[in-house]
Amino acid sequence: MKYFNLKTENNFNSAILYAANVIKIGGVVAFPTETVYGLGADVLNEEAVKKIFAAKGRQADNPLIVHIADKNDIFKLAKNIPDWVIGLTDKYWPGPLSIVLEKQDFIPSAVTAGLESVAIRMPDNIVASELIKKSGCFIAAPSANKSGRPSPTKAQHVMADFKDEIDVVLDYDNSAIGLESTVIDGRGNYPIILRPGAVTIEMLIETCGYAESAYNKSLDIKKPLSPGMKYTHYKPKAEVLIVYGETSLMAEKINDLYKKNKNIALFSSDKLAEKTKVQKVITYQGINEAANLFYDALRLFDEQNIEIIICEEFDYKDIGEAIMNRLKKAAGEKYL
Incomplete structure (x- = not known):
């Protein structure tokens, strides 16, 4: 595992380029976002995506979120996108909002856990954004921790959970928000919250006129649409x-x-x-x-x-x- 401290790194760009190349060739990179640190791989490289699941000990039916650096890339990854969803991306992207939409056919099933939907987010963090741009890839990334453990908000948390299972850690600022993104189902006529986060139901109602929360209701979680819906999460040893x-x-x-x-x-x-x-x-x-x-x-x-x-x-x-x-x-x- 190669570690870069971007807070003191003399050449910020060279570190990003190194990590981007690792993504290109099928490696796995831990990187900061404004929510928590993510563990990323090239969306289109199914073997690389499987490395994420193996490193985390993550169940294969737990879908990943796809990270982008350009709002318009939503149209490359999803289809049948409602107009109100575009209104939300205009207001909250880049930011802590992930949107579940009908996926384009080319997205591997390993990313979507075999579902016909995909969750998409545009992070508000310079390292994440530059990594996506420089790699030329869409990056699939869950939180960069062992499954079930508290999510990482510092690079030190990532390094406490992983050794040689991952290729690169990019250490920058601690996560500004500290909780994972809000995830909504964007396939209907209004937002349905699958996982709450910094974009709150009050904010969604203000923007869209109506929104519902579904994460605390009785849902069919045999095939969860979003991370955080099915398995044990966030547990310390204590x-x-x-x-x-x-x-x-x-x-x-x-x-x-x-x-x-x-x-x-x-x-x-x-x-x-x-x-x-x-x-x-x-x-x-x-x-x-x-x-x-x-x-x-x-x-x-x-x-x-x-x-x-x-x-x-x-x-x-x-x-x-x-x-x-x-x-x-x-x-x-x-x-x-």
Whole structure:
């Protein structure tokens, strides 16, 4: 595995060109995006795509998202695209929005998990954009972590999960958002959210007039349309518990647990943390900072061999809904 620190690399372009050539010849490259780090390969190289699944230990029926660097490439990858979808791409691309559409016939089934649909995204990150452009390929990429583990928001997270299974790691800024993209089904008359993210249902309703959430409903997930719908995701090694309620009552529950087990950690607001006796704490100032720190906190606590991670519940609004989607999966929906 070759590592490039693009924050200090004297020749940014040469590192990108090296990684782009690896993509061209069928290799696998970890690269930053504004959401989380991705693990990419040439969409049209089915053997390269299979390397992603092998490296991650990912199930073959879990589709990948195709990353592009030009909005107009949506027409090369998908067909029968509704007008309202183009309106969304005009507003939110580049950005944290992936759109499931009817795929063009040339897209390999390994990318789409055998489905007739494909998820497409245009990332808002200079490294991702340049890598796609310089490679001359559309890049299929899930998050750059072992399947089931917390997603990576730093290159160090990628390197903790992989050794020689991948070819290149491009280290740039930490992910600005810290959660995976919103995924919507774009094949109907309005957006249906399959996975929540930074583009919220409120934003979609404002743009399209109507939107629905389907990720928390009873769906046929034997053939998931989007990553994050079927398998265990986002889990650290430690047990995760969610705590909710009035601040003093939450603090009382946490302190009662701390009396029994000192090897616990807390991810919460400053307001709650100040009322507990827990020593290992990561706090946030607002909902966006919480999203940015969430996966990093889970991984940091794992490095410290914490047994139980307690996370304060978030309001189901704005990006809080996306955090709760990940948190409930990490905790197996277990509450303190």
